[in-house]
Amino acid sequence: IYGWQLIDPFILFGPPRSSLEGNNMIQIETPGRSRPKAFILSMFRPGRGQFYQGKKGRGAFFSIMTAASGLAALEYHNRYDVEASQYELLIARHDRAETLEDKRYFADQATMKWDDVERARRNRNTAYIITAAIWGWNMIDTFFEKDEHDRLSDYSFELSPVSSALVIRF
Secondary structure, three states: OHHHHHOHHHHHHOOOEEEEEHHHEEEEEOOOOOHHHHHHHHHHOOOHHHHHHOOHHHHHHHHHHHHHHHHHHHHHHHHHHHHHHHHHHHHHHHHHOOOHHHHHHHHHHHHHHHHHHHHHHHHHHHHHHHHHHHHHHHHHHOOOOEOOOOOEOOEEEEEOOOOEEEEEOO
């Protein structure tokens, strides 16, 4: 899917337009990069809007981070399903138990298993929130782009190893 990005710009926008000017100069015109279009591209596939804007490093970052967090969310979702099904199995065994001693045993086991189910649910929900946050950050990042002179726009989101900042230039 990500290899599609190599040919995707030619399908979406076609080849760049060129014209021959005096003194044998060739002028190449590239289409403008709109922020709303980048936002929409990033909404459907994280990182695509950044690639569209020419921010290849950020595009790769968002593509990789969203894929990794999505896979982690799926893994935590599967772990939750396993824990919940084990809990339901213990409840079913409790209901089928004939002696009071067996019922107490399965009730104690189910109580301990419920803690595992709750932990798995919290981990699953956290993974979903992280994935959604990265996806949202990806879409918001499309509004912070460089202009045609490679200067930052009036708004930018800047990262450093120790902090991050939303910068508004006047």
